[in-house]
Amino acid sequence: MKPGSILQAITEYKYKYNQSVRLLFGEKCDINLGFDWSQGTKRWKLINQVIQKYNYQSYLEIGCAYDDCFKRVNCSHKVGVDPSIGGTIRKTSDDFFASNKDKFDFIFIDGLHEYHQVKKDILNSLNCLQENGIIMLHDCLPNRIEEQAVPRENGVWNGDVWKAIVELRTYDNLDTAVCLMDCGVGAIKKRKNSDILKFDREINFAKLKFSEYANNYAQWLRTIEYNDMLEFIDSK
Numbered sequence: 537m538k539p540g541s542i543l544q545a546i547t548e549y550k551y552k553y554n555q556s557v558r559l560l561f562g563e564k565c566d567i568n569l570g571f572d573w574s575q576g577t578k579r580w581k582l583i584n585q586v587i588q589k590y591n592y593q594s595y596l597e598i599g600c601a602y603d604d605c606f607k608r609v610n611c612s613h614k615v616g617v618d619p620s621i622g623g624t625i626r627k628t629s630d631d632f633f634a635s636n637k638d639k640f641d642f643i644f645i646d647g648l649h650e651y652h653q654v655k656k657d658i659l660n661s662l663n664c665l666q667e668n669g670i671i672m673l674h675d676c677l678p679n680r681i682e683e684q685a686v687p688r689e690n691g692v693w694n695g696d697v698w699k700a701i702v703e704l705r706t707y708d709n710l711d712t713a714v715c716l717m718d719c720g721v722g723a724i725k726k727r728k729n730s731d732i733l734k735f736d737r738e739i740n741f742a743k744l745k746f747s748e749y750a751n752n753y754a755q756w757l758r759t760i761e762y763n764d765m766l767e768f769i770d771s772k
């Protein structure tokens with residue numbers, strides 16, 4: 537057996553183990569939102585359109601993998617952070633932000649898709665975002681519980697990024713929406729929240745259930761179409 541196939545077999549075994557543990561002790565839900573992202577517009581089209589429109593000069597990507605997005609982004613100054621592969625800096629996002637002194641116009645967060653890490657990445661990004669800059673995030677709209685499960689149990693994995701988005705939607709000083717494209721692309725602008733999400737109970741965002749997300753995602757994540765996203769970004 538080649539080392540690559542051994543690694544693959546171990547990974548699949550780990551996913552199966554995680555799934556069995558969830559099926560025994562965790563949430564079970566068979567809702568499938570049924571989004572087919574395979575044919576639609578890709579994240580780099582939106583990213584490039586925004587960079588061009590606002591004449592942004594600096595781009596930071598957290599989590600680059602095979603540079604599918606990073607290599608397609610057109611911007612004069614690009615920094616890509618990933619502890620394993622791709623980008624320009626071999627560090628975790630936490631290590632990068634701990635020593636970073638630069639500011640960026642556009643920050644794309646697509647690293648570890650776990651709520652606590654995503655929230656940290658967002659807060660750290662806000663601290664190094666230029667005044668009129670924007671943060672975007674990938675993987676905000678998982679279709680099935682297997683695609684959002686933490687720990688990971690599936691090849692296609694969006695994780696629970698969506699929980700961080702729901703939390704941000706309750707802040708009055710950040711305006712957040714999610715574009716219905718390419719696994720869900722979220723956008724965050726530093727300004728008054730124009731459509732604040734309110735709950736009539738205390739929420740522990742980390743503990744929200746996939747079934748609650750699946751039944752409320754349009755309102756909770758403020759999902760919008762591509763052209764509405766361009767308007768959302770443009771509004772003051």
Ligand SMILES: C[S@@+](CC[C@H](N)C(=O)[O-])C[C@H]1O[C@@H](n2cnc3c(N)ncnc32)[C@H](O)[C@@H]1O
Binds near residue numbers: 598600628630
């Ligand atoms: C989904 S891939 C990124 C895909 C890429 N942005 C694209 O659009 O094609 C996620 C990447 O995040 C990286 N990653 C995992 N943990 C991270 C962390 N703590 N900080 C930064 N990147 C991380 C992984 O190594 C992996 O390459």
